[in-house]
Amino acid sequence: MKRWLATAAALALAGCEGREAPAPEPSPVPTTTSASIIRPDVEVERIAPALEPLEASVTFAEGGDTLSDDALADLEAIMDSPQMEAGGDIVLRGHTDSLGDDEANLRVSRRRAELVRDWLVERGVDPQRIGVVALGEQRPIAPNAHLDGSPDEAGRAANRRVDVSIAVPGDAAGAAEEATPTPAADTAAAEDAAAS
Template sequence: MDVMPKKSILRPDVSPLRDAAPSLQPVTITVRFPEQGKEPDEAGLAAIDELVANPTFKAGGAVTIWGHTDSRGSDKANLAASKKRAEAVRDYLKSKGVDTDRLTVIPLGESRPIAPNRKLDGSDDPEGRARNRRVEIRVQPPVMEAQGGPDATATREPEPLPE
């Protein structure tokens, strides 16, 4: 039994709506860095490569790159290290052909830890510090212009840091 799609009985030129393509959603990844590391390791590069293949990334939206460190060292040194990490990711994306107008680098130093750097007894927490040495990358879907087309160069504020 063949089922024919419904058509309008009032207007024969109106046919059923096609399923709309799913809308693009923001994508966030975290790239870990080794202690004293200023370049992503192989796993980090693989994660960035996977991000570049994501449909949201391919659509051409804004990319925000936040650099982070653990709490070892001075605030000034940690801010500089987080900037170098974020810039290393930016430079890798540029080497992949990503337009620099899409990329925003924000160094945060040790100000936004996601894990404790010390245990409750005050001793060092190497696992926590390792989790804090990272770069977070968020890709936003492109801003749509009034005519309905993507505009990757539209002026936007960088996205707030993910919680």
């Protein structure tokens, strides 16, 4: 039986030698863009993917409250985003590392957020869209120190930032955020807390 199968396979291959496979015919270019392979007369509306809110950060890894080249690159990417063009509300949340006292860190975080706001406004963003919130060292995204108590410089650098949130107009999640205190109210509450 095995010998018979081997012989049949050899004959089949021998019959293929010297023959070239026919070239496939090019498919015709459609003159209309029908959306259905079953019913060419049916057009289907193409729906663009929904635009999601933007969450980004502007880094202040070197400390202080000046815009480094990295911070400017972060801001340029934010300006070029479709969320910025859509015109939704913008919330800027300033952060610091844990060095310094709480009041000083609140002031620095506010200056960083205001610096980002001013940069955006200089490039044509409506200041009415922008809310500023100073959080100081309250919301780190990385440890400020190692377990042995030594400084974690990479963690501190990551914590020195301004978080940028851009809502999408007409977004249900954005409407839910509107039910919470507004950025201006957050700013006023932070100022009142700092003053007392």
